[in-house]
Amino acid sequence: MSTGAGAGAGTGMGASAGAGASAGSGGHTGAGIEVLPAGPGALLVELSCGEHAEAFHAELLRRRALGELPAVREIVPGARTVLLDGIADRTPDGRARLARELASWRIPALRRDTGETVEIPVVYDGPDLADVAAAWGVTVAEVPRIHAGTEFRVAFCGFAPGFGYLTGLPEHLHLPRRATPRTRVPAGALALAGAYTGVYPRPSPGGWQLIGRMPEPGGLWNPAREPAALLSPGVRVRFVAAEVRS
Amino acid sequence: MNGAVEVVRAGALTTVQDAGRIGWAHLGVPRAGALDAPARRLANRLAGNGADAAVLETTVTGCAVRPDRPVVAVVGGAPCRVTVDGRPVAWGTPVRVPAGAVLDAGPAVRGLRSYLAFGGGLLPEPVLGSRSADLLSGLGPAPLRDGDVLPLGQAPAGLPGADAVPWPGAPAELVLPLHLGPRHTWFTDEALRTLTTAEYRVSAHSNRIGLRTRGPALNRAREGELPSEGMVLGAVQVPPDGRPVVFLNDHPTTGGYPVVGVVHETALAGAAQAVPGTRVRFVCAGRDAGRSGTGATPLP
Incomplete structure (x- = not known):
């Protein structure tokens, strides 16, 4: 990050370990949806789990595309939340109405098998590969097979432009951050922590487990390109092993 | 060609800013x-520009530039001594700067950030629809360095209508109306009382990302890490040291520390001009009616 003086930017790579997406289910009703105020122009919708939040976000985008959502400037998914910021109707009544409506939605189960898919070529040769293999109880050679065989989905973005928090690993493969964060993780590092996988778009400090690298990380983020981000919320991701050194 | 301005003295931290990168x-x-959005709009209006044209935002020490064509310029925001080729000219009103003359906005006399608007606006290459420098992620034009050249837009036809307007001064005391939530329930009742009654001061570690404060720490009612969630402008985030930080324009889009409340956007221009040591008072603007749901958490 260009500033070490971030104002307590608590996001870091610090999304909590074990904020696990639950197994798919048959859809969610209003139960477990809580709508919290976030100032006069925003609402923060909190869901029961990560999977529910992804499903709610997908439903928001679907309804917005159909023109069924009141005007909002930003829809920002988080680990277990979706923020609606820049609500055009800033009156307390307007916001309360929207809050009630959001809380009443019936949310279809998340479809992980639809939507745009991107493939990211990676080399599985990260310094934490052996530790990850040990924690997963598999051989080092099996880690790339398991990881590249997983269908990922961008749950949310943050930390830096181009960084996506990818879900898809089953809960028994979720690992904590490293006890001691590294002062410098190179651009392109392929990493795991908690429920998430991600690729560092630029060099930065970081505490995730490094299992490999994307040889050409410039493809993750290019503001001169349309779209600027390879990974935006809802996009499906597959990692393709370009070469494995063991 | 519409001309350009050359940076003669970049100052401590001068950036190009417009209405920002929304969406x-x-x-x-x-x-x-721009952190002081009303000052940016006013300076632009006086220069004959649309409100969202790109301007320069200085920090404490001002800056100096040399246009290569005659240009109408306005220095507003934090009051400062303004000169053209060393000759004093008016602050806060349009001045004509001849081609090749040096417009110097001196150190802020009060407040922190002065704004330099030029007729036609500044036209560095936009990134995602904005010419603003973003110091958190490095998007947009880098902070100015001596010798940089910034292209100007086409000078607006005719002269601006207004020539003098009242500018709000830097706050002697920064009063920040606070809407509680979304995570005020993470704090003890005592902490919420402390927040709205105790005296805080602007910390010298404040920047474009956030206004940091000095004062009593806010104690949490619940421990643990907050899974990353979206953050709004004006969010009052409470990091582990317990001192509230008010998020300004370069704030991260998601964060993992609880937000006790959100400062009303109209108060943030004052936050942009409050010098370190300024007294800060958070006053309760209300517990919002937004909360609704079928979850088990009762209303606080």
Whole structure:
């Protein structure tokens, strides 16, 4: 990050370990949806789990595309939340109405098998590969097979432009951050922590487990390109092993 | 060609700013934009520009530039001594700067950030629809360095209508109306009382990302890490040291520390001009009616 003086930017790579997406289910009703105020122009919708939040976000985008959502400037998914910021109707009544409506939605189960898919070529040769293999109880050679065989989905973005928090690993493969964060993780590092996988778009400090690298990380983020981000919320991701050194 | 301005003295931290990069928060892109938005709009209006034209935002020490064509310029925001080729000219009103003359905005006399608007606006290459420098993620034009050249837009036809307007001064005391939530329930009742009754001061560690404060720490009612969630402009985030930080324009789009409340956007221009040591008072603007749901958490 260009500033070490971030104002307590608590996001870091610090999304909590074990904020696990639950197994798919048959859809969610209003139960477990809580709508919290976030100032006069925003609402923060909190869901029961990560999977529910992804499903709610997908439903928001679907309804917005159909023109069924009141005007909002930003829809920002988080680990277990979706923020609606820049609500055009800033009156307390307007916001309360929207809050009630959001809380009443019936949310279809998340479809992980639809939507745009991107493939990211990676080399599985990260310094934490052996530790990850040990924690997963598999051989080092099996880690790339398991990881590249997983269908990922961008749950949310943050930390830096181009960084996506990818879900898809089953809960028994979720690992904590490293006890001691590294002062410098190179651009392109392929990493795991908690429920998430991600690729560092630029060099930065970081505490995730490094299992490999994307040889050409410039493809993750290019503001001169349309779209600027390879990974935006809802996009499906597959990692393709370009070469494995063991 | 519409001409350009050359940076003669970049100052401590001078950046190009417009209305910001709106609509990209879901990709982790901060909004950026002038911290004192009313000052940016006013300076632009006086220079004959649309309100959202790109201007220079200085920090404490001002800056100096040399246009290569005659240009109408306005220095507003934090009051400062303004000169053209060493000759004093008016602050806060349009002045004509001849081609090749040096417009110097001196150190802020009160407040922190002065704004330099030029007729036609500044036209560095836009990134995602904005020419603003974003110091958190490095998008947009880098902070100015001596010798940089910034292209100007076409001079507006005719002279601006207004020539003098009242500028709000830097606050002697920064009063920040606070809407509680979304995470005020993470704090003890005592902490919420402390927040709205105790005296805080602007910390010298404040920047475009956030206004940091000095004062009593706010104790949490619950421990643990907050899974990353979206953050709004004006969010009052409470990091582990317990001192509230008010998020300004370059704030991260998601964060993992609880937000006790959100400062009303109209108060943030004052936050942009409050010098370190300024007294800060958070006053309760209300517990919002937004809360609704079928979850088990009762209303506080």
